[in-house]
Amino acid sequence: MVHAVKSDNELYRALRGKTCEELWREARALDALAEPERSRRAAVVRAVGVAFADRGDEAGKARARDWLRGLLRDPSEKIRRYAAAALPKLGDDRGAEGALLGRLPEAASESERRALREALGKVGGRATLDAGADVADAGRLLARAAREEQPGAVATEALLPAGIDVAFRCRRGLEAILAEELAERLPEVRVLARSPGRVLARADGRLRLADLLRPRVAAAFALVLGEVRARTAAAAVQPVALRVAGPVGSAVLRSATSGAARFRIEAPDELGDPAFLRGVAEAVRALAPDLLNDPRGAPWSLDLLPIVGGVRLELRPRFSPDPRFAYRRGDVPAASHPPLAAAMARLAGRRDGEVVWDPFCGSGQELVERGLLGGAALLVGGDLDPEAIAVARANLEAAGLAGVRSRLMVADFREHAKVPELTAGTVGLVVTNPPMGRRVPVKDLKGLIAGLFAAAAEVLAPGGRLVLANPVRVGPADDRLSPAGSTEVDLGGFTCRLERWDRR
Numbered sequence: 039m040v041h042a043v044k045s046d047n048e049l050y051r052a053l054r055g056k057t058c059e060e061l062w063r064e065a066r067a068l069d070a071l072a073e074p075e076r077s078r079r080a081a082v083v084r085a086v087g088v089a090f091a092d093r094g095d096e097a098g099k100a101r102a103r104d105w106l107r108g109l110l111r112d113p114s115e116k117i118r119r120y121a122a123a124a125l126p127k128l129g130d131d132r133g134a135e136g137a138l139l140g141r142l143p144e145a146a147s148e149s150e151r152r153a154l155r156e157a158l159g160k161v162g163g164r165a166t167l168d169a170g171a172d173v174a175d176a177g178r179l180l181a182r183a184a185r186e187e188q189p190g191a192v193a194t195e196a197l198l199p200a201g202i203d204v205a206f207r208c209r210r211g212l213e214a215i216l217a218e219e220l221a222e223r224l225p226e227v228r229v230l231a232r233s234p235g236r237v238l239a240r241a242d243g244r245l246r247l248a249d250l251l252r253p254r255v256a257a258a259f260a261l262v263l264g265e266v267r268a269r270t271a272a273a274a275v276q277p278v279a280l281r282v283a284g285p286v287g288s289a290v291l292r293s294a295t296s297g298a299a300r301f302r303i304e305a306p307d308e309l310g311d312p313a314f315l316r317g318v319a320e321a322v323r324a325l326a327p328d329l330l331n332d333p334r335g336a337p338w339s340l341d342l343l344p345i346v347g348g349v350r351l352e353l354r355p356r357f358s359p360d361p362r363f364a365y366r367r368g369d370v371p372a373a374s375h376p377p378l379a380a381a382m383a384r385l386a387g388r389r390d391g392e393v394v395w396d397p398f399c400g401s402g403q404e405l406v407e408r409g410l411l412g413g414a415a416l417l418v419g420g421d422l423d424p425e426a427i428a429v430a431r432a433n434l435e436a437a438g439l440a441g442v443r444s445r446l447m448v449a450d451f452r453e454h455a456k457v458p459e460l461t462a463g464t465v466g467l468v469v470t471n472p473p474m475g476r477r478v479p480v481k482d483l484k485g486l487i488a489g490l491f492a493a494a495a496e497v498l499a500p501g502g503r504l505v506l507a508n509p510v511r512v513g514p515a516d517d518r519l520s521p522a523g524s525t526e527v528d529l530g531g532f533t534c535r536l537e538r539w540d541r542r
């Protein structure tokens with residue numbers, strides 16, 4: 039095969055669009071070449087690493103890995119270096135680590151040693167640490183080893199330091215509902231301040247982390263470690279690290295994590311300068327070597343939030359799945375954000391013995407959240423989509439709403455007159471998050487919402503309530519429903535009004 043002599047990058051660019059099969063043929067062709075042509079075609083090694091990592095199936099990746107491991111002993115130093123750089127992209131970190139460590143003592147030059155160490159920095163763990171390989175950013179290796187040996191999770195039963203401040207985060211517009219929920223469900227905290235998307239509260243006594251999971255309207259909560267003001271990012275590194283490794287930060291990370299105390303730094307772009315973030319991670323490690331910065335699967339997030347002239351630090355436990363919404367056995371494409379469903383249930387409030395109807399019930403979250411408030415006698419859900427009804431059924435069952443009956447049906451909401459449980463003038467609450475026309479286009483959204491108002495006015499008993507997320511400026515056609523409150527809520531990129539209407 040005659041190849042034009044091209045620079046590495048040109049050749050790489052020409053190769054990178056090829057399929058894995060084509061590149062595998064290039065790899066075999068490279069095997070058959072001798073020097074100097076062999077080194078000139080080294081970009082094939084790079085392209086194989088990138089292409090198989092990107093688009094290779096498991097068998098292809100395994101084949102590419104074996105090939106690259108073999109190339110770590112290639113007569114061409116350039117090919118050895120390229121193979122070392124490509125190996126970490128292809129998974130099987132421990133296998134790659136073993137091969138790279140095996141080659142390290144035999145490296146023929148400083149540049150080969152550097153390539154091996156850099157690759158070990160990406161995949162190395164305990165074996166690299168034990169081998170004493172001089173790898174930059176040893177913190178990453180420690181974190182990786184800890185993740186593999188004792189991945190750890192948030193320990194919800196842990197007691198938190200007394201007097202800690204907790205930032206409850208919510209969708210913008212839900213602050214008042216959240217503050218009211220805190221007063222009811224978490225009387226152990228005092229609300230200090232409210233700002234868009236955030237309610238700041240202080241625990242007067244000692245709380246367990248699990249207590250902070252009682253409020254359901256919060257999207258997340260975080261423990262406040264304080265604020266740092268500095269003129270430059272470099273000047274902020276040490277004070278930030280001191281907060282993380284200080285008495286509150288280290289107590290939380292150590293006591294409220296089972297396994298290794300790992301955290302991931304999260305910062306918006308304006309604070310996300312890699313040198314600053316690396317500096318913080320290294321400074322924390324120097325102060326408290328057991329607190330490990332780890333971007334992958336860490337139980338905690340260290341949130342760096344911009345404030346005027348500085349940064350606010352918050353430690354946020356990461357739950358997956360969120361234990362508050364463990365009833366969710368399944369999902370539908372347009373499912374509500376669970377805390378929004380909880381907020382809608384709270385906006386509706388509870389009346390004992392009432393019938394509740396969600397005409398667009400999807401996976402049934404509004405019904406579950408209303409059921410969890412207590413007092414409902416019957417939950418009725420309808421949806422056009424049979425799969426959604428199956429999911430709603432599973433969710434309602436998993437929610438374990440003792441003593442609450444439910445009736446779920448595949449139906450158009452306009453057919454309510456056919457449903458005995460929805461006899462005109464008998465329903466206590468209609469609560470619903472109707473189609474928004476965003477992901478699934480709706481031909482006549484205004485007509486649909488007008489139809490919802492008409493149906494609610496029909497089925498509701500006097501004094502009954504309609505609570506909906508209203509995506510359009512449409513209200514009831516007559517005065518049977520009167521407005522009883524509304525708030526603009528950010529639904530992630532667009533706003534919509536949460537409205538409550540009361541049946542006269």
Ligand SMILES: C[S@@+](CC[C@H](N)C(=O)[O-])C[C@H]1O[C@@H](n2cnc3c(N)ncnc32)[C@H](O)[C@@H]1O
Nearest residue numbers: 372373374398399400401403421422450451473
């Ligand atoms: C925004 S989703 C509801 C999501 C639900 N709250 C949840 O959390 O899963 C709207 C639902 O309305 C249903 N739908 C659309 N048009 C309908 C109609 N005319 N009658 C009944 N359901 C309808 C869709 O199938 C969809 O599941």
